[in-house]
Amino acid sequence: MxxxxxxxxxxxxxxxxxxxxxxxxxxxxxxxxxxxxxxxxxxxxxxxxxxxxxxxxxxxxxxxxxxxxxxxxxxxxxxxxxxxxxxxxxxxxxxxxxxxxxxxxxxxxxxxxxxxxxxxxxxxxxxxxxxxxxxxxxxxxxxxxxxxxxxxxxxxxxxxxxxxxxxxxxxxxxxxxxxxxxxxxxxxxxxxxxxxxxxxxxxxxxxxxxxxxxxxxxxxxxxxxxxxxxFIKEQPIFTKVKDEPPTKYSKSSSVKNAMVANGCKIFGTVENSIVSRGVKIGKGAVIKNCIIMQKCQIEENCYLDSVILDKDVKVDAGTQLTGTTRSPYVIRKGTKQGALMNS
Structure with a gap:
């Protein structure tokens, strides 16, 4: 037995x-x-x-x-x-x-x-x-x-x-x-x-x-x-399945060395970052070395480097947020970041 x-x-x-x-x-x-x-x-x-x-x-x-x-x-x-x-x-x-x-x-x-x-x-x-x-x-x-x-x-x-x-x-x-x-x-x-x-x-x-x-x-x-x-084929990592459409990449987008989940809309630049489901990144926005969690909205012309956005965060147009690898800039779930507050 x-x-x-x-x-x-x-x-x-x-x-x-x-x-x-x-x-x-x-x-x-x-x-x-x-x-x-x-x-x-x-x-x-x-x-x-x-x-x-x-x-x-x-x-x-x-x-x-x-x-x-x-x-x-x-x-x-x-x-x-x-x-x-x-x-x-x-x-x-x-x-x-x-x-x-x-x-x-x-x-x-x-x-x-x-x-x-x-x-x-x-x-x-x-x-x-x-x-x-x-x-x-x-x-x-x-x-x-x-x-x-x-x-x-x-x-x-x-x-x-x-x-x-x-x-x-x-x-x-x-x-x-x-x-x-x-x-x-x-x-x-x-x-x-x-x-x-x-x-x-x-x-x-x-x-x-x-x-x-x-x-x-x-x-x-x-x-x-x-x-x-x-992530080994013979020993897969399972997770909750969510039925969402494929991510949409506009002509203005640029994505390099990044993981992007489904359901996103990418109009800006994403480099060396991890982007979760349902995220929107506006035109002219630059996202580098970041973790962007589910359903965040990053509006136009933002600049984020070494930032962790928790779920449902909204970043207003023109906002600049910068952290470091040792101390990433963390935005708590459901909050809003404005250009005047964080530039």
Missing amino acids: KRKLLGVIDATTYHEDLEDLLTHRSLAALPFAGRYRIIDFVLSNMVNSGIRSVAIFPKMQYRSLMDHLGSGKNWDLNRKRDGLFFFPSPIVDNDGNKIGSFEHFAANMDYFYRSTQEYSIIANCYTIFNMDFRPILNWHSQAKCDITEIHHQDGRSMEMYLIKTSLLIKLIETRHETGYTCMKDVVTAIQNDYSICHYDYNGYTVMIDSIENYFSTSMKLLESNIWKQL
């Missing part, structure tokens, strides 16, 4: 350095690469690894995450048996940076009791990578490990853990006696009764934890060698 995996995604993490982009959404729902959300990567990796039951544990600002995931149809997780499960945390003041909170899991024990999968993979929601978990499961079994912590090739923890589901249940049930509050407590304990193993993953991996990190990771997607490591 084939060993089966249960997928558990901890979506409670909040990084203060990303505050400007997390006012209206959770970190898991942060847009990335034009048409994706960050959670799409770990969720797609689980589905591509044959996982058919995935539980997502969010804490706050999860409406946009629920809207994005829906029934799980786009990931083939809208099933009569197993499928996609959503368990918001009843605990408001727990530490949101501890992956795999046992208190959060304990509030939803029925999910674990009813699972038929022998093993569980517990993962964070904010890592950009493309990984098949099945080789790790085989390695874990052959090495006779109790818990395997997945590491970067440089030795840093990826905050992902492979464990028998029965042992996970035991850790949750005995949390008050042992003092373990999360998976990290278990693997870093000086003394415990478990065999802790480390698996080194050599593929491209970035954990999004700051504006600078988010911006630089996004810009690197414009390099073909990075893109090919993340």
